[in-house]
Amino acid sequence: MVLLQYDMNMSTRTLSKPSRFHLSDIIDAIVQLQSLIRTLYLFTANDFMTFAIPTTLFAVFGACSGPVLTSNPNPDLLSTLLRLPAALLGVWTNLLIFNISNQRSPSAVEEDKINKPHRPLPSGLITSDGSRRVLLAAVPLVLLLNWTLGAWQETLLLFTSTWMYNDLQGCDEDWILRNLLIAVGYGLYSCAALRIMTGSEHSITATGLQWLVIITLVMFITQHICDIKDQEGDRSRGRRSAPIVLGDELVRWSVAVPILVSSIISPMFFGLRLWSGMTLSTLIIGSTVAARTMVYRDLKSDKLTWKLWAFWTCWLFALPLAKDPRVVAEIWYHLSGMVCPNGDCYTGLNVAAVSGVALVIEGRRLYGHFGAWLVGNVTVPKIVVEGVM
Template sequence: MQIDNGNTNPLNSQNLSQLFSIYTKEHIRLDLQRKMKRFHTEFYDVLIESRCSMPMYIRTIWLFTYSDMKTIVFPQSIFGVMTAYAASVLDQPTASHGALSWVLVRYPLALFWTWSNLLPFDIFNQLSEDAIEEDRINKPWRPLPSGIVDRERATTLMLRHYIFAIIVSSSIGGLHQSLFLVLLGTWYNAGGGADRSFVIRNLINAAGILSFASGAMEVALGTPLLVTETSAQWIGILASVIFTTIQTQDLYDTEGDACRGRKTMPLVIGDSPTRWWTAVIVLMFSILCPLFWSLGQLACVLPLVFGVIIAVRTLTRRTPEADRRTFQFYNVWMVSIYSLPLIRYLVLGSEKGV
């Protein structure tokens, strides 16, 4: 009898490896099928639930951001588009978007980015018990004091929209600014940045507003911003403008800030000194900012007109209603300051005179 000494053992190492590989692949395939089936079920459940509550959801997120539409969303998105259009005077990359593209594509994208990053910040800002109690008096229509959502659901909504804002920013631009806004929002709302010192409060406000503005510019431009000398100088000037004048927003709510123990500028140094400081600084920057761009007297008219209006109103009209109206003029004044690079570009082209 001849004995076959060949490798006919079905349990040798090579066959075992093949069997293990087949088993592993089949196990992974079945596991993925189970997970995908569960994902589809959960997805459609959420979709059906969202569809039923979509009008309420839209209303809720709108009410969270309503107060800041005129102070953050529109001014900073307008800054983004105007400055992106005049990018060459800041030594930034230029974009070849057509006129319709700027209006119908780039501005809506900048507007959407600004609002997407503002929403979780605003929810965070309105989330504490003190904020809810204050809003019961001043803004009872907001989602938390009105009972549209509770704190637990608002927290979940905030976290989801922080993630959503980061995803949006990683897709269309402004990712660095978005991440920085998360840090600033945490410092401002949870780290005492809004309450303990008016210097820190103004500093965070300046950094936050410029993060919204530069992020909107990057989205409108469609390319990452560069760190250039002219850009750094202009951003530095804008930071100084905002840091020294943003207390305008605190003049009309000193009663609420006092109840919450906030150390805002009017409460620390007094109402009258704050008003005189603000009036003088606004007038000063109404002249200095056009000078930075070497613009003529005509370019100074708009910032100076609104600067005078703000100064006069700040010193002579001291009711909460009048101060709230003055803050609206302040935001228009800021847009006139934001427009100076665009005016420079339209008047003298890409040639810089700074």
């Protein structure tokens, strides 16, 4: 800002020089922003693919199912998918609040030094007091964001369950209470995402709410599969998780059997026959997860089984699409209309192929430029394009 000064003795006016921005200040600001983004992501990194993505997919499948779960009789595919980033943002920001709250206590830091040493607190990227300050700023911002997205009720309930789980140590009290709080949270995340994906002009029907309850129950009776791989850290913290209380053998049975039962009951909710393709595929995937839980018991296998369990839950989330074949037909009609306008599939597919290659190449270029800036050292894979016909 330019300041006007008046000198009484000289009777002249002089202009003071404006302050200058130094390049080093700008670089420091960019570095600090990069560090903040990376730290926030690392708080949620372990749960992004196994929690944020599945709950968002639940919302995508539910919204695309139209009248099966929502009041929208004929959802437009493009309009629905355009709400996908907002739904994912709503889920991720709520997940961020939970994870920071969950990871900042001294006992949690000690546990993560064993189970997840790459997280921000055990790796020294941020202090416990620093994470507290982040929460002070993030909580009202996340609530405001989800208010604009139309999911503020679920967000308030998630804040409450986060407080009970972390600050009131519900996660350490008993494995049943721990499972219950996690399952309720999962249902709230899914409900919030579905509400955002559905849009403000439509609502979740009674059937949709019943499906949310079923998914919450499925999470309650199966999600302690996540604790099997974390037994060492839970034991060091004194947490009464299911594997610690029940023992390794019994806890595996307590996961495998409910997965098989859920693989049968969930399709039945939508009236799918036992020998239908969707029911059989659900049962096959569930049986694979259950069998791996019982047979493969080393840490590496348990981690892979946990990821397969997350995939199985995503398969359950797709069941509403199989309820009404017209829903799938409508989605196919929209996709074919975009790819093959006026029945000209050759031109449409060629444009799609060229555009896809261009996106991959441009994505590789941007990844090479900004990947290291965001997540540290990266190796950019080579892409060889032989030709597009």
